Amino acid sequence: MDKVIGIINGTGFTVGDSILELSYLIAALLFVVGLKLLSHPQTARKGNLWAASGMGLAMITTLLLHKNSEGDGIPLTNVWIIMSAIGVGAAIGWSVARKVKMTAMPQLVSIYNATGGAASALVALLEYPNAIAGDIGSLIVTVLGLIIGSVAFSGSMIAYGKLDGKVGDVMKPFMTYINLVLLIVTLGLGAYIIQSPNLPEEMAWAVYILLALSLVYGIMFVLPIGGADMPVVISLLNSFTGIAAAMAGFIYSNQAMILGGILVGAAGMILTALMCKAMNRSLLNVIIGSFGGGGTASDLEQGNIKEITLSDAAILLSYSKKVVIIPGYGLAVAQAQHIAHELDTMLDGKGVEVKFAIHPVAGRMPGHMNVLLAEADVPYDKLFEMDDINTDISNVDVVIVIGANDVVNPASYDDPASPIYGMPIIDAHLAKNIIVMKRGMGKGYAGIENFLFFNDKTRMLFGNAKDSLQKLVNEIKSM
Amino acid sequence: MEQILEYFFIYKEAIFIIALSVFLGIEVISKVPAVLHTPLMSGANAISGVIIIGGIILVGHTDLSTISLELILGLFALIFGTLNVVGGFAVTDRMLEMFKKKKK
Numbered sequence: 247m248d249k250v251i252g253i254i255n256g257t258g259f260t261v262g263d264s265i266l267e268l269s270y271l272i273a274a275l276l277f278v279v280g281l282k283l284l285s286h287p288q289t290a291r292k293g294n295l296w297a298a299s300g301m302g303l304a305m306i307t308t309l310l311l312h313k314n315s316e317g318d319g320i321p322l323t324n325v326w327i328i329m330s331a332i333g334v335g336a337a338i339g340w341s342v343a344r345k346v347k348m349t350a351m352p353q354l355v356s357i358y359n360a361t362g363g364a365a366s367a368l369v370a371l372l373e374y375p376n377a378i379a380g381d382i383g384s385l386i387v388t389v390l391g392l393i394i395g396s397v398a399f400s401g402s403m404i405a406y407g408k409l410d411g412k413v414g415d416v417m418k419p420f421m422t423y424i425n426l427v428l429l430i431v432t433l434g435l436g437a438y439i440i441q442s443p444n445l446p447e448e449m450a451w452a453v454y455i456l457l458a459l460s461l462v463y464g465i466m467f468v469l470p471i472g473g474a475d476m477p478v479v480i481s482l483l484n485s486f487t488g489i490a491a492a493m494a495g496f497i498y499s500n501q502a503m504i505l506g507g508i509l510v511g512a513a514g515m516i517l518t519a520l521m522c523k524a525m526n527r528s529l530l531n532v533i534i535g536s537f538g539g540g541g542t543a544s545d546l547e548q549g550n551i552k553e554i555t556l557s558d559a560a561i562l563l564s565y566s567k568k569v570v571i572i573p574g575y576g577l578a579v580a581q582a583q584h585i586a587h588e589l590d591t592m593l594d595g596k597g598v599e600v601k602f603a604i605h606p607v608a609g610r611m612p613g614h615m616n617v618l619l620a621e622a623d624v625p626y627d628k629l630f631e632m633d634d635i636n637t638d639i640s641n642v643d644v645v646i647v648i649g650a651n652d653v654v655n656p657a658s659y660d661d662p663a664s665p666i667y668g669m670p671i672i673d674a675h676l677a678k679n680i681i682v683m684k685r686g687m688g689k690g691y692a693g694i695e696n697f698l699f700f701n702d703k704t705r706m707l708f709g710n711a712k713d714s715l716q717k718l719v720n721e722i723k724s725m
Numbered sequence: 726m727e728q729i730l731e732y733f734f735i736y737k738e739a740i741f742i743i744a745l746s747v748f749l750g751i752e753v754i755s756k757v758p759a760v761l762h763t764p765l766m767s768g769a770n771a772i773s774g775v776i777i778i779g780g781i782i783l784v785g786h787t788d789l790s791t792i793s794l795e796l797i798l799g800l801f802a803l804i805f806g807t808l809n810v811v812g813g814f815a816v817t818d819r820m821l822e823m824f825k826k827k828k829k
Contacts, residue, residue: 508750
């Protein structure tokens with residue numbers, strides 16, 4: 247393998263070197279094909295496996311064939327140490343991924359995203375001493391890798407904390423300014439390190455400060471962002487991790503890393519844009535605005551809240567022709583997806599047509615509701631996107647809103663003063679009857695009144711979504 | 726201006742790769758149905774664990790004669806990277822398995 251087979255710019259290369267680069271090319275292609283297949287329902291699982299095999303290939307060939315600038319391969323002892331570290335990571339990663347509950351999926355995705363960011367930040371930090379003073383290109387990618395990786399790490403940890411209910415939303419008007427200053431200082435220090443003619447050893451202090459600043463910025467950047475904006479933030483942080491990995495790819499001139507990283511960065515950006523569009527807000531507005539600081543909704547007349555008894559609800563549903571279930575974050579919190587499916591099958595058995603209407607930002611991550619309902623075996627063709635439901639909603643006899651709030655708030659049409667004015671919603675208010683399942687009269691994440699609850703056609707069923715659904719199912723059963 | 730052009734020339738290959746990859750990424754992902762948002766995100770997330778290659782190179786050429794900070798941090802980078810890769814792909818597969826099951 248080590249036979250020199252050619253010379254480029256005075257340096258010889260061997261069969262092994264060529265095979266290594268070839269394996270990176272194959273890995274990069276597998277990433278592209280994998281992502282492409284992942285975006286179609288029929289081929290998604292295959293796509294995931296292809297991407298994974300690309301990763302495995304690149305890891306093995308790197309371990310066996312990589313040489314440093316002196317032309318030395320990776321010593322056997324190092325190989326064993328690397329394999330043990332990978333073994334530890336793989337064992338933990340695998341067992342957690344197999345055991346975690348589907349309702350905890352947003353948390354898990356955040357954690358894994360955090361580990362990716364941390365790895366990128368560490369690689370950049372450790373490679374900094376090898377950077378050459380004055381080589382702007384290598385300094386830019388190292389510094390950017392460090393900043394972006396650190397922000398992705400600490401930001402994702404805070405996102406995890408919020409999703410898990412461990413960290414609350416901290417929204418103070420002055421935080422926007424603090425964050426802005428923090429961002430400018432961080433980028434300024436980064437620029438200072440990049441242009442400095444000093445040797446890397448002399449700049450070590452600045453690099454560690456940069457690391458600390460970036461970590462703090464990641465925390466401060468996610469802290470004020472509220473629950474309903476989580477899908478946007480998770481997508482954005484996902485994109486950051488990809489970009490950080492790509493930056494590290496430039497440090498090693500490794501095309502598989504660059505391509506893989508940029509692909510993920512672009513994918514994350516697209517999801518971020520989709521989520522923003524679904525809320526009719528700009529990314530900037532999500533990051534600095536946060537609903538709390540925005541316009542105060544006009545507190546119009548509140549009207550009356552009407553409750554519905556379980557037996558009335560059971561009768562109403564049983565004699566309907568078309569029922570639409572609109573799930574929201576409350577469904578995930580109460581883990582009510584299985585019982586929601588039970589209600590669906592039961593009504594189905596009575597000849598009622600049941601559909602689920604999924605708002606793009608329902609829940610806490612993109613596609614959250616789809617995953618939950620899939621776990622509960624709700625058939626794929628019963629899930630409808632917002633636009634498909636809205637075209638026919640006036641013919642629907644009953645909509646059941648389970649733990650959703652802002653995504654069905656008609657204030658987005660009626661109230662220009664409302665922070666969610668203009669956000670596309672599921673038009674639940676146009677249905678013939680509306681049943682809202684809710685824990686209490688608390689306001690939605692946006693902290694604004696939902697006029698749907700005061701609608702003449704609306705009746706409320708208070709309580710934990712899982713309990714309410716269970717009782718409703720029992721009631722229908724006993725009819 | 727001259728300096729910018731100079732940098733562009735020096736790093737032209739890198740700049741080409743970035744520009745084309747961004748396009749490729751957008752083309753490959755666009756029009757993904759909402760059902761697949763979560764698996765796509767977690768699958769992409771696993772791909773960003775490609776940083777593991779950097780970790781392997783780093784620890785692979787680290788001097789093992791003393792236990793240095795570099796070695797310890799490098800090992801953490803490896804463990805974190807693997808968590809991202811293995812956990813990410815495994816959880817994506819688990820989700821997609823569910824999607825498949827109910828399609829029958």
